[in-house]
Amino acid sequence: MVTQVRIGAAAGFAGDRSDSAGPVIEALAQHDGPRFLIFETLAERTLALAQIDRIANPARGEVPALERLLRPALRDAARHGIRIIGNFGAANPRAAAAKIRGWAVEAGYPRLKIAVVEGDDLLGLMSPAEFAACESDGTVLARAPEIIAANAYLGAGPIAEALSRGADIVVTGRVADPALVLGPLIHSFGWAWDDWDRLAAGILAGHLLECGSQVTGGYFADPGVKDVPGMDRIGYPIAEVEADGSFVVTKPDGTGGLVDRRTVTEQILYEIHDPAAYLTPDVVLDLTKVEIKQVGPDRVRVTGARGHPLPPTLKATICVDGGHLAEAEISYAGPNAGARAKLAIETVQRRMRRYHPALAIRVDLIGAVSVFGDRAGSGVTGIAWDRLPSDLRIRFAAESDDRAAAECLLDEVEALYCAGPAGGGGVRRRLTPRLRSASCLVARDRVTPSVSFLEGMG
Structure with a gap:
């Protein structure tokens, strides 16, 4: 025993x-x-x-x-x-x-x-409408054109x-x-x-x-x-x-x-x-x-x-297409770095409002305002730019279903190399496909776990 x-x-x-x-x-x-x-x-x-x-x-x-x-x-x-x-x-x-x-x-x-x-894979076992009907705390699935993955716990x-x-x-x-x-x-x-x-x-x-x-x-x-x-x-x-x-x-x-x-x-x-x-x-x-x-x-x-x-129910995570996440960073260092960083942010924001006004852009000053910053760039408002450290890293980010708009943001940040302000360097850029997720509570009888062994062992 x-x-x-x-x-x-x-x-x-x-x-x-x-x-x-x-x-x-x-x-x-x-x-x-x-x-x-x-x-x-x-x-x-x-x-x-x-x-x-x-x-x-x-x-x-x-x-x-x-x-x-x-x-x-x-x-x-x-x-x-x-x-x-x-x-x-x-x-x-x-x-x-x-x-x-x-x-x-x-x-x-x-x-x-x-x-x-x-x-655990529920894809094909329930319709999108059934998933949407049992979604908890949200409306992600009601707007989703296609469900990519659905997995029960x-x-x-x-x-x-x-x-x-x-x-x-x-x-x-x-x-x-x-x-x-x-x-x-x-x-x-x-x-x-x-x-x-x-x-x-x-x-x-x-x-x-x-x-x-x-x-x-x-x-x-x-x-x-x-x-x-x-x-x-x-x-x-x-x-x-x-x-x-x-x-x-x-x-x-x-x-x-x-x-x-x-x-x-x-x-x-x-x-x-x-x-x-x-x-x-x-x-x-x-x-x-x-x-x-x-x-x-x-x-x-x-x-x-x-x-x-x-x-009586099981939790399930449902994933749908979440468009793209665009992220780009650039550094400014040395005397007057704060003013140059501020000008870089304003330049990118103005140009993006001109070409893609609907794109919400988040801007972070990593190490100064990032973890506690809020969305759409408002986290960098009200900053005493002349009191910032002389080593600054700016991060621009946006999520969008419009790939062209997301790529435009990356191009605009990279263009700061030559289009100023002075001294920008270390650009890193990345475009990442995303999934949005939602939680559902599904009836247990819709989930059928199975156990099998490789090559018939067991």
Whole structure:
């Protein structure tokens, strides 16, 4: 009978570090019992970009960082019998699984069983009008001529099924992030699907692990206010979960970072709208009775999660054509840089009003007014230009369905090289296709998850 399960996190987003898995695998390998390694790589933006990639090439659409993140960890995880679950399949889980199979063969493990979880793709299963009718908090879909992608957030069920059928690696597309942890816990402990408190505890463990090193001090660090040692070698988290759902959050010995009541508390509250009702596909998590206790150096015990029956609908992210994003930057430095930067902004704005008056342009002075600036350039009004630093970077940006208008902005910024003012340099320009996204709540009977194995294995 399984009494404890250890789950480590090797990635909290697609751009995470590629050397994070090694210490976690080494720590997991020191213990017996079920051990799992999760890769959470699929933010909404990442999936949208993957959909664009898949549309351009149907053989692609996985998380672009798949090889960089997973390949270095594959041999050691297989050698120690540590099973891997990751949503790095993005828009094309089957393509990701095929690549992983090739790396497994190269690593000397051709018999690894690789499962593919599908069914999150709703494109073609519902009409645009049906999606528009269930859109929440917006009217994006009512105006959209075409839906490019539609993906539901699946729960832990297909992950648990894949593991129970012997999968060594489970590749998913869009699943709820904490389902990556709840799935192996259900598989290992045999929790019932209506054991709401245990399911809620598994979701809470997943919520703490899903962002990787955020819970071990990464996003927590604020020098002089919340000091974290060894940030350059920060350890990624491990949850030691008991059969009753209680668990300890820790990290590999010898790594940097920090696990204490503050880091765990902060991460628990991350992206939580209602602490009494955090909705997931498998259970509604109630955090109001959770207790957090430091039980040792870099060891925090979490208990008291409560659960309520699962919601009647599933969240889905719907993507439509978002036109183009035009971005261009130029620098001004030295004496009177502020006045020259101001003149550059006014020149571009006046010329764009002449040729494309409907295009809303955002202008930022990076390092002076950018993060807190508002839209359409008004963020740079009221600035004391003569008091600015003598090293300024201007960013112009606009989004438009009119590609010609977007490209015109890029041309106008580049023209500042010779058309003045003096001393402009370092122009960078980029035109990026965009997707707009909307959230829908879809009926569960419209979503049919499936589990399959490469080459009929399983």
